[in-house]
Each structure stands twice: as structure tokens, then as C-alpha cells.
Amino acid sequence: MPQPLDYLKETPSQTAGPYVHIGLAPGAAGFQIYGRELGHEIAAPEVPGERIRVEGVVFDGTGAPVRDAMIEVWQADAAGIHPHPEDPRHADCAPGFRGWGRVIPDFETGLWAFDTIKPGVVAGRMGRPLAPHISLWIVARGINIGLATRMYFDDEDNSADPVLALIEQVHRRGTLIARKTAPGLYRFDIRLQGEGETVFLDV
Amino acid sequence: MKPAEFHQRDRLWHPPAHHPNYKTSVSRSPRQALLSLEGSLSEITGPTFGHNDIDPIDNDLIRNFAKSGDPVGERIIVHGRVLDENRRPVPRTLVEIWQANASGRYRHKKDTYLGALDPNFGGCGRTLTDETGYYFFRTIKPGAYPWRNWINNWRPAHIHVSVFGSAFSQRLITQMYFEGDPLIAQCPIVQTIPDPRAIDQLIAPLDMNAAIPLDCLAYRFDIVLRGRRSTLFENRLEGN
Numbered sequence A: 001m002p003q004p005l006d007y008l009k010e011t012p013s014q015t016a017g018p019y020v021h022i023g024l025a026p027g028a029a030g031f032q033i034y035g036r037e038l039g040h041e042i043a044a045p046e047v048p049g050e051r052i053r054v055e056g057v058v059f060d061g062t063g064a065p066v067r068d069a070m071i072e073v074w075q076a077d078a079a080g081i082h083p084h085p086e087d088p089r090h091a092d093c094a095p096g097f098r099g100w101g102r103v104i105p106d107f108e109t110g111l112w113a114f115d116t117i118k119p120g121v122v123a124g125r126m127g128r129p130l131a132p133h134i135s136l137w138i139v140a141r142g143i144n145i146g147l148a149t150r151m152y153f154d155d156e157d158n159s160a161d162p163v164l165a166l167i168e169q170v171h172r173r174g175t176l177i178a179r180k181t182a183p184g185l186y187r188f189d190i191r192l193q194g195e196g197e198t199v200f201l202d203v
Numbered sequence B: 001m002k003p004a005e006f007h008q009r010d011r012l013w014h015p016p017a018h019h020p021n022y023k024t025s026v027s028r029s030p031r032q033a034l035l036s037l038e039g040s041l042s043e044i045t046g047p048t049f050g051h052n053d054i055d056p057i058d059n060d061l062i063r064n065f066a067k068s069g070d071p072v073g074e075r076i077i078v079h080g081r082v083l084d085e086n087r088r089p090v091p092r093t094l095v096e097i098w099q100a101n102a103s104g105r106y107r108h109k110k111d112t113y114l115g116a117l118d119p120n121f122g123g124c125g126r127t128l129t130d131e132t133g134y135y136f137f138r139t140i141k142p143g144a145y146p147w148r149n150w151i152n153n154w155r156p157a158h159i160h161v162s163v164f165g166s167a168f169s170q171r172l173i174t175q176m177y178f179e180g181d182p183l184i185a186q187c188p189i190v191q192t193i194p195d196p197r198a199i200d201q202l203i204a205p206l207d208m209n210a211a212i213p214l215d216c217l218a219y220r221f222d223i224v225l226r227g228r229r230s231t232l233f234e235n236r237l238e239g240n
């Protein structure tokens, strides 16, 4: 018998359920409890960069909007820096830039939106830069483990992005690219299943 | 800290996206394979939280919403450590919980269960782990509640738990169950997890050593997040 390996196993995931808002966005659940809810401001007003709004709907496999989801976003600032000690340039990250937010769809229509600044190019592996992108993580009733994806921008040069290039079915790359619909406004729908299914990531 | 990647997530330990006995998952599960990536800066970083973000009372669900007195129900402590797969504590990480009250009713505009709302119970709390990864909450033991799946499905008593870790790729939401609950074995959501040992990881034992005599019982719930490799990126990050 070889020596046993001394690793623990990751705690298994369970669905966030229909009432995820109570814990993570109680205002959306219908009550106030905390001095400050987290995740409302991704970039404070003084943060430099192009102010943008991103909106969309999460659709299920039947084409119905997923109205009880919770989406978290994570991104770099306009210079491509993450406010985190493991970003080698984090000391230069814009003050007031949190980079993280929580997004709750309208319970009737499923439409969600968040305001932020457009992220910059992020340093990637092997010196290959990552085109500007926002990471998203989606949980909801019926989602057993949070779904990770990325949103790119259709008015940026995505041609050399190493992650998009990994998607073997070229026609699916577009599922990760938000469409500019007006100045400062982007549309990014997420399809959980079926026709036009969004590419989800194992990161 | 130096950039290092996380262990690959063991997707066979977690529930599969699609599980026919948990009906809502049928139309909310991707059919295509996930795209597996090596970690980049976007994943090995993640949001950080500090004591400015929360208030000390936020981890006391018996008091954080109370209006006219204490909530009804069995008073309990839920406590434990957040560790990674390498058994290292995860300090200063945000732990958020939410739950039904003792009647099995949630304070949510979409919950219409006939169990009574408790005017003194909100049902959510949050805290930061300390330097050793330790956290604790004081709360009320939640009640079981029925849900529409098969017509007579009941959720075992459970507390929903959200944890961040230090990187966005460690992000995790799960549920904690209580030792000895016969509904665990019957729950379609619990049973989406294929390995019984993984289910056991979600069952908090009664912890009499942490109970406060004449006041409240205690349950212990340790949480394990993905560990990271001890080796650095072989392909260095540009700008490093």
C-alpha cells in the first residue's frame, strides 16, 4: 500500500435555491437588515474609465427567462488590474474600484442590468493578453453548481484572445460576446441550454 | 503571495448539472461540455472583504432582525472552519448564510408556504473568518418545509451557505444539513450528489462541547474550498 494522500475533498455544491436573495441581496427579497448590502457598486464614480451598462436575460432550455437567478460579476479596472493582492500590479488599481458586484434580475421579466466601467486588457499566460472581459458566475434554483462564463465586447479586438480561441466550435464563440446596442450600453443574454447555449467554463 | 493555480475541481464529487429527480435542473442545465481553462489572473483573483463591509451583529440571527423579542425556535450555534484541500485555513473570507425560520418559512416575497413568518427573524447572516479560518453564527434551527417537485417532497432542515475564498475560482454555495435528520435520505436535492461520502460532508454533527449550557445547542460545520498547487505558474504571467 502506498502512503495515503493527505488532501481534503472540496465541500460539494448545492443549489442556491429560489430564495438566494435573502442571504445575498435581502433588499431584493423584500426586507432591509444590513447596514450595507454588498455588491451594489462595482466602480465608484471617481474611478477612471468608460462608464458602461450591461443588460441581459438568462434563459432556460425552453426559452423562458430565469427570473430568480443571482449573478456575480468580477472584472479588472480600465488598466486591466484586479483589486487583489495576487495581481502583480494591484498597487496601481484605481481607488474606489471594487471589481465585484451582484446582479438580480427583475422578478417579473428576468431582465437584469449592472453599471460599471469597461475593463482593460488583462495580462494572460505566456505573454498572451486577454481581450477585455467580465467574468460572470450564475446561480439559481435548478442550478446544482454555479455556472462560470465570460463576457467579451463586440467593439473590441477579440481575434487573439486565447480563451475564445479554445472554443472548438467557432460559431459558439459569439455566445461570449456582448453586443453594443447604444452608446455605453451592451446586451449579453445567457442561454443555459439548447439552441445558442452559452459556453460555460471550468476554471 | 505568488500566483499559483488551483487544483482541478472534482466534478464527479459535485452534483451533475442535470438530475432528472430534481426537476428544475432539467431545463436549467447546460448540455454542452464545460470549457476547461488553465487559471489566469481573472480566476486566481477575486473580491476581498473587510470589517468595514459588515457589522458585528450580522452573525447573530437571533438579534439581527429582532423587533419585539427573540425569535421562536431552537437556539443553536453553527460554527466551524473554512479550510482548503491542503488543510490550510482560509482567513478573512466572507461567509454568508440564509435559512427558513423554525416554521420552515422564508422571509421572501416569493415564499407563500403557510408556515408562519416570525416578526423577529430575518433569516440571514454574514461574517468573516478569523486568521485561523474560524467562523460562527448564532441562529434558530430552521424547520423542514415542503416544495413542489414530486408532490410530497420535503426539504430537510438546512442552512444555505455562501463562501468566497481568496479567488473567484473558489466561489462556492452549498447547504448544511443536521445530523440525524431522516429527510436527508429522501431529498432529491441532497441526492443529486452521487457519492454518499460527499453527502456526509454536508451534515453537521451535534457539537455538545460548543453548546452553551442552559442556553443553546451547537452544530459544527467545516467547509473545504479548492486548494492550490504549491508550484507556480510554469508559464509565467506577463508582467510578473
Ligand SMILES: [Fe+3]
Residues within 6 Å of the ligand: A017, B100, B155, B158, B160
Ligand atoms: Fe432552502
